[in-house]
Amino acid sequence: MESATRTLSEAASKQLLTTHGVTTVPGIVVPTASEAALRADDLDYPVVVKLCGAAIAHKTERGLVRLGLADADAVRDAATELLARARPEDGPVELLVMPMVKGSRELIAGLHTDRQFGPCVMLGIGGVFAEAIHDVQFRLVPITPVDAAEMIEGLRTQALLGAFRGEPPVDREALAEILLGLSRTAESDPDIVSVDLNPLVVVDGIPLAVDALVEVRVGAP
Amino acid sequence: MSPTPEQFRALFEPRGVVVAGASSHPGKFGFVALHNILSQGFAGQVYATNREGGTILGIEAVPSIEDLPPDATLDLVFVCTPAAANADLLRACAARGITAAFVTSAGYGEAGEEGSAAERALVDLAAELGILLAGPNGQGVVSTPASLCAQIVAPYPPSGRIGVASQSGNFVSSFLNYAVQTEIGISRAVSAGNAAAVTVADYLDFYADDPETAAGLAYVEGLVDGREFFERVRRVASRKPLVLLKGGATTGGQRAAASHTGALAADDDVFDGMCRQAGVTRAATVEEAFEAAATFATQPLPKGPRVAIVTTAGGWGVVTADAIAGSELELAVLADDLCDAIDEKLPPRWSHNNPIDLAGGETRDTIPEVLALVAGHDSVDAVIYLGLGIQSNQAQLMREGCFYPGDGLERIVAYHERQDERFALAAAEVSVATGKPVLTATELSIASPDNPGPRAVRAGGRLCYSSSNRAVTALGHLWRYAQFRRRRGLE
Numbered sequence A: 001m002e003s004a005t006r007t008l009s010e011a012a013s014k015q016l017l018t019t020h021g022v023t024t025v026p027g028i029v030v031p032t033a034s035e036a037a038l039r040a041d042d043l044d045y046p047v048v049v050k051l052c053g054a055a056i057a058h059k060t061e062r063g064l065v066r067l068g069l070a071d072a073d074a075v076r077d078a079a080t081e082l083l084a085r086a087r088p089e090d091g092p093v094e095l096l097v098m099p100m101v102k103g104s105r106e107l108i109a110g111l112h113t114d115r116q117f118g119p120c121v122m123l124g125i126g127g128v129f130a131e132a133i134h135d136v137q138f139r140l141v142p143i144t145p146v147d148a149a150e151m152i153e154g155l156r157t158q159a160l161l162g163a164f165r166g167e168p169p170v171d172r173e174a175l176a177e178i179l180l181g182l183s184r185t186a187e188s189d190p191d192i193v194s195v196d197l198n199p200l201v202v203v204d205g206i207p208l209a210v211d212a213l214v215e216v217r218v219g220a221p
Numbered sequence B: 001m002s003p004t005p006e007q008f009r010a011l012f013e014p015r016g017v018v019v020a021g022a023s024s025h026p027g028k029f030g031f032v033a034l035h036n037i038l039s040q041g042f043a044g045q046v047y048a049t050n051r052e053g054g055t056i057l058g059i060e061a062v063p064s065i066e067d068l069p070p071d072a073t074l075d076l077v078f079v080c081t082p083a084a085a086n087a088d089l090l091r092a093c094a095a096r097g098i099t100a101a102f103v104t105s106a107g108y109g110e111a112g113e114e115g116s117a118a119e120r121a122l123v124d125l126a127a128e129l130g131i132l133l134a135g136p137n138g139q140g141v142v143s144t145p146a147s148l149c150a151q152i153v154a155p156y157p158p159s160g161r162i163g164v165a166s167q168s169g170n171f172v173s174s175f176l177n178y179a180v181q182t183e184i185g186i187s188r189a190v191s192a193g194n195a196a197a198v199t200v201a202d203y204l205d206f207y208a209d210d211p212e213t214a215a216g217l218a219y220v221e222g223l224v225d226g227r228e229f230f231e232r233v234r235r236v237a238s239r240k241p242l243v244l245l246k247g248g249a250t251t252g253g254q255r256a257a258a259s260h261t262g263a264l265a266a267d268d269d270v271f272d273g274m275c276r277q278a279g280v281t282r283a284a285t286v287e288e289a290f291e292a293a294a295t296f297a298t299q300p301l302p303k304g305p306r307v308a309i310v311t312t313a314g315g316w317g318v319v320t321a322d323a324i325a326g327s328e329l330e331l332a333v334l335a336d337d338l339c340d341a342i343d344e345k346l347p348p349r350w351s352h353n354n355p356i357d358l359a360g361g362e363t364r365d366t367i368p369e370v371l372a373l374v375a376g377h378d379s380v381d382a383v384i385y386l387g388l389g390i391q392s393n394q395a396q397l398m399r400e401g402c403f404y405p406g407d408g409l410e411r412i413v414a415y416h417e418r419q420d421e422r423f424a425l426a427a428a429e430v431s432v433a434t435g436k437p438v439l440t441a442t443e444l445s446i447a448s449p450d451n452p453g454p455r456a457v458r459a460g461g462r463l464c465y466s467s468s469n470r471a472v473t474a475l476g477h478l479w480r481y482a483q484f485r486r487r488r489g490l491e
Helices: A010-017 A032-042 A072-084 A145-154 A170-190 B005-012 B029-039 B082-095 B112-129 B169-182 B200-208 B226-237 B266-277 B286-298 B313-325 B334-344 B366-376 B390-400 B409-434 B452-459 B468-487
Strands: A005-007 A028-030 A049-053 A065-069 A093-101 A105-114 A118-125 A136-140 A192-205 A204-207 A213-218 B016-020 B047-051 B076-077 B099-102 B133-134 B139-141 B149-152 B159-166 B188-193 B215-220 B240-244 B281-283 B306-309 B384-386 B438-441
Touching: A010 A049, A010 A093, A010 A170, A010 A192, A010 A213, A028 A032, A032 A049, A032 A072, A032 A093, A049 A072, A065 A072, A065 A145, A065 B366, A072 A093, A105 A170, A105 A204, A105 B266, A118 A145, A118 A170, A136 A145, A136 B266, A145 A170, A145 B169, A145 B266, A170 A192, A170 A204, B005 B099, B005 B133, B005 B200, B016 B029, B029 B047, B029 B149, B076 B082, B082 B099, B082 B112, B099 B281, B112 B133, B112 B281, B112 B468, B139 B169, B159 B169, B159 B200, B159 B286, B169 B188, B169 B215, B169 B286, B188 B200, B200 B215, B200 B226, B215 B286, B226 B240, B226 B266, B240 B286, B266 B281, B281 B286, B281 B468, B306 B313, B306 B366, B306 B468, B313 B384, B334 B366, B366 B409, B384 B409, B384 B468, B409 B438, B409 B452, B438 B468
Parallel strands: B016 B047, B016 B076, B076 B099, B099 B133, B159 B188, B159 B215, B215 B240, B240 B281, B306 B384, B384 B438
Antiparallel strands: A005 A213, A028 A093, A049 A065, A049 A093, A105 A118, A105 A192, A118 A136, A192 A204, A192 A213, B139 B149, B139 B188
16 A cells, blocks of 8 residues: 655646646746746736746745746746755756735645545645644545535634635635545546645635645556 | 345344353353343243253253254354354354354454454354354344343343444443433444454444334444445445444554645544545544434434524523534524414513523423424424423422421422423423424433433433533434435435
8 A cells, every 4th residue: 555656746736637627726837037037927917936846845845936026027036046946856847937816815625545544535724824723624535516515514614714804705616616626536546645735725705726736656657 | 245134133133042151150251141131031042052061040051052952943142152162163053053143252353363363264164154243252232122132241221223333342331321321222232342254334234224223323443444334334324323433542644745635634534524424423422422322213303403492491591502502503593473472371571582481480381382382383493491300309309308298298299290290291292293303401310310300201212311512412413414314315
């Protein structure tokens, strides 16, 4: 059962999830700082630039995410710095340019392989206090729309899902759609060991997966 | 391979039982088992084997199964012999047409590598012989429709509709002790022991189709195959309510370094979600588990979350309302026409709100009448009734006081006691008439179990909850299960 795993880069993770109907906030993948600056002009500023690679699992912890970049010059500077932070063990790296998504609420969703019960869909309250609050719901793959609705309803912190600080309530159907997409992902690919959609930023009530990390068994295509 | 219905019938409704390894020593399991079978009035034939023969508790023990009279009709062997003797024993039993064995013997899977090998061999042999193998290392089986108490421990519970299966024999005893205390009875109970061949899920699967059983109640700890367990209990819960108590500290498990999702996954969260998904009622404590099962077995499922509280005193109602606020239930909003109808029955000082505080304004028939009005109203899905037994409690003080009999005490004591009995019966009658749960809660059910109020609740076949919080918890479990069924089209 215990086998080695590897992670996919953010861009590859998002691409894989999209094929199973899990919508994520896409980004533009570029190899160089100047190209990052050029392509950022296609998006609305401010933008985000991240250093990505298959071997880079925790970008935030390593300071590989630059937020709120206001113009092409800022993007070029940030991208140059990020490329300089790449370590030899990271292997091939790339830059990901994305629109800046802002919301006051964060959720987390994903897939987890349980020792006893196998693949499970997970939903929780996200953000910096996620582990301290520990408000999570799991269901075994596959889940039905009723299961998805009950996962959302099962979170203790319901106040965060209602209307909040001038923002509308979380769109429960959109959130359920993400959970059902995760379930389909696990069903269709047994080599997927885990998925993190962290965070799911709630913007105008819609949960948006701004980051995605897929972990697969080594040897899997 | 799960046992066949015929094999389960041999275990739970045997025509005859033989205790193998019966003992003349009252301290030995082989004596206790025979004693319990005989003393609790099992109606079928009872035989015993003992290597030295002799008469035990009036039964002529024979040296071996082969020596039993040829006309003996036997379905079940209750095995108290040492592990080494059991293979030959099972072969002899099969030759006599026995199709179920409850094995109490130790020295199997719990006893190291050698024991595990012996256990595997015993399982294979029983399968080959067509014998249902319960245990080994189990405490026994109870089946009240057959008056069967084939176990090496007490108690024998009152008959009822809860089916118990447990990975721990001592938890069977705990649940049965609660059955004795509350008089909410048991249909079947079995200690799965090492569950070498027949698992807790197998027993639950039998209960789900058993007409004697209305609700399952199980204790589990380590699961061999979680996925299979999920599929099994899901099929059980789609047929009948199933309450689960899980033991075993969470181990944390290995956590994938790459995943936040994994870091947030305590084993218990996954188990909890599995229960929700399967429609299994998971209880946090032993008493909560028993009370949930007892409620499933004795009350109708609520059709909605709206609860009305009928109370003879303010504070109790307030605390109960607080408990409801912290649950998935709701406090019913009193409809105007219901308020008007209650106004007819009470002086104006009653609360005019839910909790319906009668505020001491009740006369002889008020409580039965208000219970009927409230439970009968469309805006109410369930009722919790508080205040039963207070007058009888005072009556007891009078009855036991130095002025009794005399000073008109006999008459008032009898009146109070009669009234509390009436109120208890009214709560049950209203529930049956409306098809809605009506739960009665008072600490007198344990503080003064002989109080005529709680006693009448028990006599009516219902649980008298020892606190309103516990009634709310039990009712919450019923509502959650009712929702589970409705949302999945299982009504």
